[in-house]
Amino acid sequence: xxxxxxxxxxxIVFSARSEDQNIRLGGYLESKMSYFSAEEEMTTANAxxxxxxxxxxxxxxxxxxxxxxxxxxxxxxxxxxxxDGSIYDQIxxxxxxxxxxxxxxxxxxxEKILLYKLLEIYSSGYFDHVSYSTFYPKEKLVMDRALIKxxxxxxxxxxxxxxxxxxxxxxxxxxxxxxxxxxxxxxxSKIGVLAANADFFFGDNSSLNIxxxxxxxxxxxxxxxxxxxxxxxxxxxxxxIRDKSDDGAVLRIPEKVxxxxxxxxxxxxxxxxxxxxALSNPRYKGMEMSETDSLYAQFCSGFDxxxxxxxxxxxxxxxxxxxxxxxxxxDLLSFTRLTAGSMSGLAENYISAVVSYPFLxxxxxxxxxxxxxxxxxxxxxPELEYAFHQNISIKLNSxxxxxxxxxxxxxxxxxxxxLCVTGYF
Amino acid sequence: xxxLFYVLLIFSCCFPMTVDEILDKSEANDNFITSYSINIxxxxxxxxxxxVSKMKAYSKNGSEKTLMEYTEPKRIQxxxxxxxxxxxxxWFYSNRTNRVRKIASHQKNQSANGSDxxxxxxxxxxxxxxxxxxxxxxEKYNDKESxxxxxxxxxxxxxxxxxxxxxxxSNFLALGGEFYDENGMLWKKLTVRDIKKSGRYWTAGEIEMxxxxxNSRTVIRAVEIKFDTDLPDDMFTERGLKx
Numbered sequence: 173x174x175x176x177x178x179x180x181x182x183x184i185v186f187s188a189r190s191e192d193q194n195i196r197l198g199g200y201l202e203s204k205m206s207y208f209s210a211e212e213e214m215t216t217a218n219a220x221x222x223x224x225x226x227x228x229x230x231x232x233x234x235x236x237x238x239x240x241x242x243x244x245x246x247x248x249x250x251x252x253x254x255x256d257g258s259i260y261d262q263i264x265x266x267x268x269x270x271x272x273x274x275x276x277x278x279x280x281x282x283e284k285i286l287l288y289k290l291l292e293i294y295s296s297g298y299f300d301h302v303s304y305s306t307f308y309p310k311e312k313l314v315m316d317r318a319l320i321k322x323x324x325x326x327x328x329x330x331x332x333x334x335x336x337x338x339x340x341x342x343x344x345x346x347x348x349x350x351x352x353x354x355x356x357x358x359x360x361s362k363i364g365v366l367a368a369n370a371d372f373f374f375g376d377n378s379s380l381n382i383x384x385x386x387x388x389x390x391x392x393x394x395x396x397x398x399x400x401x402x403x404x405x406x407x408x409x410x411x412x413i414r415d416k417s418d419d420g421a422v423l424r425i426p427e428k429v430x431x432x433x434x435x436x437x438x439x440x441x442x443x444x445x446x447x448x449x450a451l452s453n454p455r456y457k458g459m460e461m462s463e464t465d466s467l468y469a470q471f472c473s474g475f476d477x478x479x480x481x482x483x484x485x486x487x488x489x490x491x492x493x494x495x496x497x498x499x500x501x502x503d504l505l506s507f508t509r510l511t512a513g514s515m516s517g518l519a520e521n522y523i524s525a526v527v528s529y530p531f532l533x534x535x536x537x538x539x540x541x542x543x544x545x546x547x548x549x550x551x552x553x554p555e556l557e558y559a560f561h562q563n564i565s566i567k568l569n570s571x572x573x574x575x576x577x578x579x580x581x582x583x584x585x586x587x588x589x590x591l592c593v594t595g596y597f
Numbered sequence: 598x599x600x601l602f603y604v605l606l607i608f609s610c611c612f613p614m615t616v617d618e619i620l621d622k623s624e625a626n627d628n629f630i631t632s633y634s635i636n637i638x639x640x641x642x643x644x645x646x647x648x649v650s651k652m653k654a655y656s657k658n659g660s661e662k663t664l665m666e667y668t669e670p671k672r673i674q675x676x677x678x679x680x681x682x683x684x685x686x687x688w689f690y691s692n693r694t695n696r697v698r699k700i701a702s703h704q705k706n707q708s709a710n711g712s713d714x715x716x717x718x719x720x721x722x723x724x725x726x727x728x729x730x731x732x733x734x735x736e737k738y739n740d741k742e743s744x745x746x747x748x749x750x751x752x753x754x755x756x757x758x759x760x761x762x763x764x765x766x767s768n769f770l771a772l773g774g775e776f777y778d779e780n781g782m783l784w785k786k787l788t789v790r791d792i793k794k795s796g797r798y799w800t801a802g803e804i805e806m807x808x809x810x811x812n813s814r815t816v817i818r819a820v821e822i823k824f825d826t827d828l829p830d831d832m833f834t835e836r837g838l839k840x
């Protein structure tokens with residue numbers, strides 16, 4: 173209720189000021205309903221409201237603020253998107269049992285009985301039903317962008333929460349440590365990063381980007397640089413970054429230093445060609461930076477082409493040096509690295525293919541497929557988008573997973589069907 | 598000396614202009630230092646629906662550099678397209694993702710914002726580089742004496758297999774065009790209307806591209822146009838796109 177009031181006040185304030193030509197307001201409202209196909213059928217529904225405000229202070233600077241308001245009409249228990257017995261279930265159960273064993277060792281008999289009763293209530297699914305009213309947060313207000321841009325002669329400074337996007341890959345971005353990439357939703361919006369960002373420009377197409385993102389203390393800080401330039405029809409960049417964050421500390425993801433290269437351009441017959449390579453050196457406790465035992469590489473490379481009839485095709489390969497070749501080695505650490513965005517899949521080798529075709533003026537059909545070539549599972553994401561109006565789009569999509577439900581990464585996920593309506597204002 | 602001038606004048610009148618001279622003169626119409634315009638784009642689809650967009654366009658050095666910014670509809674408000682080297686290099690900026698992306702050559706023959714113009718059509722690309730060309734004749738086009746120039750694709754990758762452009766003999770402005778696909782079928786028809794002189798420069802108030810295969814058409818109408826205003830150079834850079 174408090175959130176809703178703040179939002180209304182903000183809207184009124186912005187509306188009152190929007191007559192000023194230097195202030196631009198916009199945004200969208202997105203409403204989504206999903207159906208999960210499982211033994212116990214599930215549905216979820218949520219809405220997202222995004223308010224985007226820009227204020228051109230003068231030629232010397234700009235203020236930008238984007239406010240996100242999520243409302244979960246029917247939030248989903250985060251652990252109910254997996255099939256019973258899936259590798260995710262196995263990982264969680266194993267960790268849960270290990271943790272329980274440790275707790276039992278320090279409890280007396282009375283406490284053990286109490287804990288057992290609590291777990292019984294939880295596993296009965298009681299909270300799953302309560303979740304639709306109070307157990308999980310229903311609404312959330314997030315300041316996704318809140319930044320001030322300052323323009324100097326050949327330098328731009330940006331302070332505050334901002335979107336940072338590195339890399340040239342489509343489904344995978346190993347050089348982009350700023351975002352957690354979901355290869356099943358490659359075009360998903362990137363969450364703002366609180367950072368101080370300086371861009372130095374030399375020539376029309378070259379720049380040096382220096383970024384520092386603070387943490388709770390000086391140690392939990394990400395900082396680094398990226399140099400970008402062009403050569404003929406190719407754009408390329410080199411980056412070096414020290415990555416340590418508070419989120420990483422919670423998930424026990426160690427500090428790392430990463431060197432990256434990315435490029436995009438064209439090869440024969442105007443076929444687009446792109447790639448990224450990242451070499452990372454995590455610094456586990458007790459190890460020195462110079463030790464290369466923990467050094468790992470990740471890279472992706474792909475091509476894309478648009479035919480004259482509008483058919484667009486893309487193919488991309490991803491090598492994940494942190495991933496496992498055998499499903500038996502998927503463990504809690506793999507799951508944590510995936511959740512933290514240190515890698516974009518549990519396995520070592522992935523292939524992604526995208527086909528997109530616009531037809532009948534207002535429709536676009538897109539099919540994204542993601543193949544885990546190590547455990548032979550795959551995800552198929554067909555989507556039909558209909559431009560109902562210039563400012564309203566309707567999307568119907570599904571996530572269809574194939575592979576063994578107990579031994580593969582994608583086979584253990586529940587098939588999902590979604591309807592999403594977005595209106596822009 | 599005076600006699601020599603008349604001799605040269607008579608001599609030049611006796612010889613028809615070459616196709617390169619015609620195209621040079623036509624391109625010279627774009628010799629403004631800068632231009633700024635506000636344009637309305639209407640897409641009339643075959644199903645009767647009409648989509649309207651509004652954009653600002655900035656050009657420098659005779660369209661060598663062009664920047665377009667969509668201001669309507671809301672869905673694409675703030676989206677920018679930067680064309681450098683007469684459209685050889687095209688960048689696309691989305692303010693929603695804060696990302697600048699260079700459009701690959703294979704995407705240049707795609708529809709720009711769902712219209713009947715491709716990115717290639719919207720840029721002043723050097724057709725003489727990608728197409729072989731010749732003077733196909735002199736004829737009346739919309740009641741105006743004009744040159745008909747024929748362009749034939751040098752490679753299969755080009756957007757059109759063949760196209761014709763009619764150029765007004767009096768002011769060397771393009772009056773219209775016909776564009777054929779690689780199978781030789783008529784694909785699009787271009788019509789230029791409301792040609793007038795604005796200060797020192799000739800301009801077209803309205804351009805229509807009709808897709809005869811899809812039975813749709815797109816009209817771009819200039820509602821405001823200014824020439825030789827002060828436009829900074831860094832406006833036409835990747836940095837400028839993000840500003």
